[in-house]
Structures are given as C-alpha cells and as structure tokens.
Amino acid sequence: MSQYSNWIHSLDYSRYFFEKAGTRRIRHHELTGYLVELTIDPIEKRNLGSSFEQRAISHFSWGKGPVSILMWSQMHGNEPTATLALLDLFNFIHLEKKSEFLTWLSSKITLHVIPMLNPDGAERFQRRNSLGIDLNRDALQFTSPESRFLKFVKDEVNPVWGFNLHDQNPRYSVGSTPNVSVISLLAPAFDSERSDNPVRIRAKKLAGLLRQEVESRVGAHVGRYDDAFGARCFGDNMQKWGVSTVLIESGGWYQSPDKPLIRELNFRMFLTALNAIASDEVDQASTEPYETIPFNGPLMAELKLEKVNLGDRRTPDPMLERRAHNPVTVDLAINYPPMMDWVTGTERLVGVVADIGDLSPLKAMATMDFSAYLIEPMKGNFMPMPVTTDVIRRSVLEGYDTFFYPSATDPKRLRSQLAIGVSLFREDFFSEHHTTSLLPGERASFRILNPETREVLSIWINGFEVYNRDSGWKKGEPWVMPNRVKALEVEL
Ligand SMILES: [Zn+2]
Numbered sequence: 001m002s003q004y005s006n007w008i009h010s011l012d013y014s015r016y017f018f019e020k021a022g023t024r025r026i027r028h029h030e031l032t033g034y035l036v037e038l039t040i041d042p043i044e045k046r047n048l049g050s051s052f053e054q055r056a057i058s059h060f061s062w063g064k065g066p067v068s069i070l071m072w073s074q075m076h077g078n079e080p081t082a083t084l085a086l087l088d089l090f091n092f093i094h095l096e097k098k099s100e101f102l103t104w105l106s107s108k109i110t111l112h113v114i115p116m117l118n119p120d121g122a123e124r125f126q127r128r129n130s131l132g133i134d135l136n137r138d139a140l141q142f143t144s145p146e147s148r149f150l151k152f153v154k155d156e157v158n159p160v161w162g163f164n165l166h167d168q169n170p171r172y173s174v175g176s177t178p179n180v181s182v183i184s185l186l187a188p189a190f191d192s193e194r195s196d197n198p199v200r201i202r203a204k205k206l207a208g209l210l211r212q213e214v215e216s217r218v219g220a221h222v223g224r225y226d227d228a229f230g231a232r233c234f235g236d237n238m239q240k241w242g243v244s245t246v247l248i249e250s251g252g253w254y255q256s257p258d259k260p261l262i263r264e265l266n267f268r269m270f271l272t273a274l275n276a277i278a279s280d281e282v283d284q285a286s287t288e289p290y291e292t293i294p295f296n297g298p299l300m301a302e303l304k305l306e307k308v309n310l311g312d313r314r315t316p317d318p319m320l321e322r323r324a325h326n327p328v329t330v331d332l333a334i335n336y337p338p339m340m341d342w343v344t345g346t347e348r349l350v351g352v353v354a355d356i357g358d359l360s361p362l363k364a365m366a367t368m369d370f371s372a373y374l375i376e377p378m379k380g381n382f383m384p385m386p387v388t389t390d391v392i393r394r395s396v397l398e399g400y401d402t403f404f405y406p407s408a409t410d411p412k413r414l415r416s417q418l419a420i421g422v423s424l425f426r427e428d429f430f431s432e433h434h435t436t437s438l439l440p441g442e443r444a445s446f447r448i449l450n451p452e453t454r455e456v457l458s459i460w461i462n463g464f465e466v467y468n469r470d471s472g473w474k475k476g477e478p479w480v481m482p483n484r485v486k487a488l489e490v491e492l
Contacts, residue, residue, distance in 0.1 A: 002279035004101045008271045009213075013264050016092040024080050024258055025347050028055050028119040031083065035060070035115070038090040042097055046112070047156070049149030052130045055119035057146065059153045062093055065108040067277060070159035070243070071270070072114040072150055075135040075166070075234065077121020077128070081250035081259050082165030085266030086115045092271070101275075108278035112157045117146050125340065125347065137232040150234065154243070161206075161277055162245035164188075164235040165266070170252025170259075171302065171335070171365075174223045175294025178363045181223035183214050183265055184249035184296055188235035189227055203244040205282050206273060208289030210246065213272040214265050224293040225249055246273070254365050257336065257349055301333035301354050303463075304364035307371035308332050309451060310356075310438065327374060327451075331359035334444045334463050343411050343480045350479065351444040351463010374451040377438050378402075378461070383430060389419050393473060396422065401445040401461045403478075404430045411480045421466050421476030 021034055039045060039060050047059040073082040090113075096102050116122055120130035128134050129144050138147040154162075172181040187203035189195070196204075211222045225247055230236045238245040248269060250262045276282050311327040333356070336349040355362065378401035384391045387405050395403070404427045405414055414424065423443065438446065448458040459467040466474050 001281055002275050004275055007101060008275055013267060016088050016095065018087040018091040021084050021087050025125060026080055026083060028123055031116055032056060034087055038087060038094055043090060043093060047153060050145060051120045052145055053120045057114065057117060057119060057149055060113045061110060063106040063110040065106060065110055067109045068112065068157050068159040069109055069161040069277065070112045070154060070157060071163040071165060072117050073165040074122055075117040077118045078125045079167035081167050081262055082266050083115045085263045086113055088267045089270050105274060105278050109274060112153065112159065114150065114153060117150055136234055139234045139237040140232050159243050162238040162243040164245055164247045166249045168249035168251050169299060171299045172223055172251055173297040173300050173363055174221060175297045177220065179221050180253065180300060180365055181251040181296050182218055182221040182253055182262060184223040184225040184251055185210055185293060186225035186227055186247040187290065188239050188245055188247055189229040190236060190240040192229045194227060194229065199242055199244050200239055201287060202282060203246050204287040204290040205285040206276060207246050208287060209276050209285055210269045210272060211289050211293055213269055222293055223296040225296060301362055301364040302336050303334045304359060304362060304367045305332040305370045306367060307369060309374045311374050311376045330356050332356050332438065333359055333362055333364065336463055343415055348479060353438050353440050353442050353444050355440055356438060374449045375446045376449065378445040381430060387414060392418065392420055392422055396459055396467065399447060415478055415480050418478045419475050420478060421464055422461055422478050424478045424480045
C-alpha cells in the first residue's frame with residue numbers, strides 16, 4: 001500500500017470524467033482535438049506516427065521517474081472504451097497536477113500512452129486496419145505502419161510494464177456463473193507451455209490487484225481471458241520481450257451498451273495500477289487473486305423471453321408454400337448487436353433473434369416470463385403512401401414492420417421526419433414475398449397479443465417496443481438500411 005491508496009480508492013470519478021467525449025463512437029479528429037486540449041504541460045507529446053491512411057497516431061508521456069510504463073488502446077478500431085478512460089486519466093493529471101499524489105507518482109514512474117493505435121479502423125468502427133490486417137496478429141511481421149509504431153515506441157521507452165487495452169464480446173459470463181464479465185484480465189503467456197518467469201509473475205500480481213479493485217465495486221464480475229499463447233499477438237510478445245504485460249478487456253454490463261460504468265472501471269484500474277507499481281504493492285502481492293479468477297464462460301443472451309406462445313397469422317407465402325401454424329411454446333433469445341446507421345454514421349443497436357426453442361441452459365442478462373402472452377411475427381414488407389408517421393403507424397398495427405421509400409426521397413430528411421423505430425429500405429429492394437420470421441439472425445419484430453381476445457398489447461420492432469396498448473406509441477427514429485441488416489461483427 002502507498003499512503004495514497006485510500007485517497008485513490010475513494011476519488012469522485014465524476015470530477016475527472018471528460019464529458020466532451022461522451023460517446024463510444026469517438027472519431028479520430030475528435031480525439032485529436034481533445035488531446036490538444038488535455039495534453040498540455042505536464043503531459044508531453046513525444047512521438048508522432050501515422051496510420052496507413054496517414055492519420056496521426058500520437059505517443060504522450062508524463063512523469064520523470066525511473067519506471068517506464070506503456071499503455072496502448074484501440075489497436076482494434078471498434079474497441080474504444082479504454083481510449084475514453086485514457087482521456088479521463090489525462091483530465092485527472094491535468095486537474096490534479098499540483099496534488100501530492102501526482103508529485104510523488106511523477107518522481108517514481110514515466111507513463112507512456114498511445115491512445116487509438118488504429119485510427120483507420122476506428123474511423124470505420126471496425127476491428128482491423130484499413131488494409132484489413134488485424135494489428136494484434138502483426139507482432140512478428142510488422143506489416144502495418146501502426147504495428148511498427150507500437151514496436152518503435154516500445155523500443156524507445158523500454159517499458160517495464162505494458163497495458164494492452166481492448167473490448168471483448170460484451171456477452172461473456174464469468175465461469176459457470178450467471179454474472180456477466182464486466183472486465184477480463186490476463187497476464188498473457190510468453191510460450192505455448194504457459195510458463196512463468198519473473199516478468200509474467202509480476203504481471204499476474206498486478207492483475208490480481210486490479211481484480212480486487214473491480215470486484216470491490218461491482219462484485220464477482222471479473223473473468224480471466226483465454227490464456228493460450230498467441231505467437232503473433234502483441235501482449236504475448238511484449239511479455240516475451242520482458243515487458244510485464246496485463247491485458248484489460250472491457251466487457252459488457254446489464255442494459256448498458258454505452259458502457260459508462262466500464263469506462264470508469266478502466267480509469268480506476270489505471271490509477272490502482274500506477275499507484276501499485278510506484279509503491280511496493282506489487283512486490284508484496286500474491287499471484288493467488290489472479291490465479292483464481294474464473295475463465296470467461298459461455299456467451300450469454302442479452303434478453304431471454306421464456307415460455308413464449310408463438311403463433312403465426314402471416315400471409316401465406318406461395319414461394320415457400322408456408323402456411324400459418326398453431327401456437328407452439330418456445331423460449332426466444334434476443335441480442336442487440338450494433339449496426340452502422342449509414343445515414344448518420346452512428347452506431348445503433350438492432351435486436352436480432354439469437355436462438356429459439358428450449359433455451360433452458362442459456363444464461364441471459366435479462367429474462368422475462370412470456371407465458372401469459374401470444375406472440376406473432378410481423379408480416380414484413382409494405383410500401384406506404386405517403387411515407388408519414390401516421391400511415392406507418394396504421395400499417396404497424398396491421399402487422400408490418402419493414403417499409404420502403406421511393407428512391408428519389410432523401411433518406412436523411414425522411415429519417416428526421418418519421419418518429420417511429422421501423423426499418424426503412426429503398427424501394428429497389430422491395431420484394432413481395434419477403435416476410436419477417438423469428439428465425440435466428442432475423443430482426444426481432446413481433447406483436448404481443450392477449451391469447452384469448454387477440455387484442456394487441458404491444459408491438460416490438462427490431463427488439464424494441466414501439467407501441468403499447470396502455471401507454472401508446474413510443475417515440476423513436478427509423479433505421480434506414482441500404483439493404484438487409486448486416487450487424488457489425490463483434491470479434492474478440
Ligand atoms: Zn481487441
């Protein structure tokens with residue numbers, strides 16, 4: 001423990017939250033602007049690299065101490081949580097630069113930070129860089145300029161410690177528990193035998209301290225990431241090069257796609273780590289808190305509707321010779337992967353059927369008992385005339401969920417005029433025979449009925465309720481889609 005441990009642990013995070021960067025879809029030019037604002041004295045810009053598409057990648061440093069620490073974030077473009085937390089850390093350094101703690105810390109360590117190592121990927125909100133290369137599989141060949149920059153900085157500053165900052169699939173459970181993995185930690189292996197040496201043991205001790213910090217705030221929600229040796233991966237090679245490296249994976253949290261809590265946990269882990277490294281806390285620690293972290297378990301569903309009576313009153317489909325069937329009782333799992341809204345360039349969540357049938361072994365972040373209701377898939381396509389909120393609402397009540405607009409219409413304008421969360425496609429994609437179903441991979445659109453009276457109680461489109469008998473229409477924005485939904489892949 002240092003004399004500052006308690007002070008750090010009880011910090012009011014809201015004072016340091018850098019609120020301008022409020023969204024996970026942070027663009028490179030926005031980050032650049034924030035960094036100009038935050039990285040003034042005593043934070044220095046040390047090296048400037050550039051991506052394959054010539055976007056700037058910056059290396060900042062702070063402190064004058066003998067222990068060199070390197071943190072890099074967002075080598076996967078669609079994994080921004082730690083980048084935002086690094087802005088909070090810079091904000092903290094900025095606001096507390098005269099504090100006793102930072103005066104002490106800056107005499108012990110020198111912190112090196114590369115926020116957003118993959119700006120081209122971040123611009124597209126995709127994992128890989130603009131060449132399609134996964135930077136975390138490029139630590140042997142260094143084909144990409146981004147990988148070369150990370151290696152260059154590592155060689156220059158010769159860090160004792162490394163922090164490899166990522167987002168994982170947000171639906172991992174912790175071991176066999178029903179708890180979602182909010183943070184996963186790993187002291188990566190440096191060989192395929194997963195051997196230990198002093199470099200890795202030190203990383204394990206520190207990861208154990210980070211586990212305790214997170215669990216003191218959210219309980220048993222920390223998982224251990226897969227520890228198989230990845231010969232081409234940066235974390236594993238850093239460990240091999242003698243840098244004690246900790247992988248921090250930001251996971252998921254209940255009904256929280258924007259992850260504000262996880263951003264805060266990152267910020268708190270950074271301070272815990274810097275304090276522990278600068279004091280004797282890591283040396284004093286045991287590896288046991290790390291070695292007993294349960295590995296990430298099976299993926300959970302985001303929402304599970306149990307004992308659904310699934311009926312079908314859709315128009316018969318002559319292409320498929322499909323006819324309506326009598327109700328069957330099933331469980332229905334829905335996930336909400338992000339989808340790029342091509343009109344606004346923003347991230348939207350789309351509720352997609354993940355599985356259907358007997359889902360008793362499947363854990364879910366939220367569960368609802370649907371045994372009292374009958375649900376029916378929506379009927380599918382409709383070309384409204386004119387395309388107005390009122391006309392669309394009437395069609396939704398009749399069971400349609402997917403609408404088409406004339407190709408001469410400006411989709412941006414249309415989107416701002418309509419106040420309902422339906423799917424809109426350009427008319428070229430109209431297909432008379434397409435109907436919505438609740439098969440895995442399809443958008444989760446259905447009506448909820450009273451099974452006796454068949455009264456419509458509620459209507460869900462793309463996993464969200466748009467209408468409720470008691471409270472009326474919910475305000476929402478339509479999803480404008482170029483063609484069929486392609487949910488953005490969440491890779492690891
Ligand atoms: Zn990643």
